Amino acid sequence: MTTPAVTYNLIKKDKHTGARLGQITTPHGTFDTPMFMPVGTQASVKAMAPEELKEMGAGVILANTYHLWLRPGEDLVEEAGGLHQFMNWDQGILTDSGGFQVFSLAELRNITEEGVHFKNHLNGQKLFLSPEKAIAIENALGADIMMSFDECPPFFESYDYIKKSIERTSRWAERGLRAHKNPQTQALFGIVQGGGHKALREQSARDLVSLDFPGYSIGGLSVGESKAEMNHVLDFTTPLLPENKPRYLMGVGSPDALIDGVIRGVDMFDCVLPTRIARNGTCMTSKGRLVVKNAKYARDFRPLDEKCNCYACRNYTRAYIRHLLKTDEIFGLRLTSYHNLYFLLDLMRKIRAAIKEDRLLDFRAEFFEEYG
Numbered sequence: 001m002t003t004p005a006v007t008y009n010l011i012k013k014d015k016h017t018g019a020r021l022g023q024i025t026t027p028h029g030t031f032d033t034p035m036f037m038p039v040g041t042q043a044s045v046k047a048m049a050p051e052e053l054k055e056m057g058a059g060v061i062l063a064n065t066y067h068l069w070l071r072p073g074e075d076l077v078e079e080a081g082g083l084h085q086f087m088n089w090d091q092g093i094l095t096d097s098g099g100f101q102v103f104s105l106a107e108l109r110n111i112t113e114e115g116v117h118f119k120n121h122l123n124g125q126k127l128f129l130s131p132e133k134a135i136a137i138e139n140a141l142g143a144d145i146m147m148s149f150d151e152c153p154p155f156f157e158s159y160d161y162i163k164k165s166i167e168r169t170s171r172w173a174e175r176g177l178r179a180h181k182n183p184q185t186q187a188l189f190g191i192v193q194g195g196g197h198k199a200l201r202e203q204s205a206r207d208l209v210s211l212d213f214p215g216y217s218i219g220g221l222s223v224g225e226s227k228a229e230m231n232h233v234l235d236f237t238t239p240l241l242p243e244n245k246p247r248y249l250m251g252v253g254s255p256d257a258l259i260d261g262v263i264r265g266v267d268m269f270d271c272v273l274p275t276r277i278a279r280n281g282t283c284m285t286s287k288g289r290l291v292v293k294n295a296k297y298a299r300d301f302r303p304l305d306e307k308c309n310c311y312a313c314r315n316y317t318r319a320y321i322r323h324l325l326k327t328d329e330i331f332g333l334r335l336t337s338y339h340n341l342y343f344l345l346d347l348m349r350k351i352r353a354a355i356k357e358d359r360l361l362d363f364r365a366e367f368f369e370e371y372g
């Protein structure tokens, strides 16, 4: 039995909820969970230097197979020594398989048993991605954790459509396992689908758990369904997954959804939200969102969030950051991006502390009280 590339150590279960305190060990280090993973789609977490990400406590960051395949090409990244070397990041890296990006970015496509035919969203060129091709790209990129090639069906699609989709996604997952070249150094996760249908989530989880992946993602969520619907699906999906393996909820990154996902047993999260809204001047604070570009902050010499201890909040004011954003000064985006990422990483630190002391539900109540 070869040692798997990634192992999960469950340290403590919360007394009152499904939350877990744990650690995930990868070839590039051991990281505390529950964790938020900043997204660096094109091998850069936009506007952030690796030193800044480390300073704020980021452990695992994301990159994307689809984007890096198109530009600069996985062969170039492999020649550079892999993603860690290429982007000067020596901690954890996770790559998504490109499945979701094809469905959300590329022009009309055709899904077949073989894979997905689509057009390059940059130049209209005809492209084809299969489980084998996606896994080969992820192997070349060298991420510590890789996602299976999956179809993320629309949440409200019919039972029949989603049943056929999850059965194909499970066949794709098995093909990916067979194509995977480096299981000792790169952990391939299975992605559970099934929309909002309990029976299909159970079928998808059963199929993938029988393939014994080192970790599992919960896909097909955060795609337009309500928070209540997402939480309901989590209520019956996380318990289907092995307790001794990591559970990764894809595409979730608002403070309330992170807390509610942790309560339902999720260990890992990613989302472009913090860095994306930062670029249009929206900041996450303990009192809710603050659109610092707003005129009312022109002469507001307080920090973005008076309870935040980040570099931006310790050294700059709302007035200054608003001025930078209004004058298109790049430093403005760097400060809002830094703050939003720090805010979510710090929220995860507080959540881990609350699990440790069995007071996560109290923490949730306090947080929501202020966050509004």
Ligand SMILES: Nc1nc2c(CCNCC3CCCC3)c3[nH]c(NCCc4ccccc4)nc3cc2c(=O)[nH]1
Binding pocket: 039, 040, 041, 062, 063, 064, 096, 097, 098, 099, 100, 147, 150, 151, 152, 191, 218, 219, 220, 221, 222, 223, 250, 251, 252, 270, 271, 272, 273, 276
């Ligand atoms: N393979 C796969 N990936 C999914 C993703 C992408 C996760 N981030 C990947 C990173 C790697 C590179 C890009 C991102 C998802 N993202 C979301 N919601 C994001 C919603 C959102 C979008 C924009 C702003 C805020 C929220 N749902 C997702 C479902 C799946 C899924 O089933 N399968």
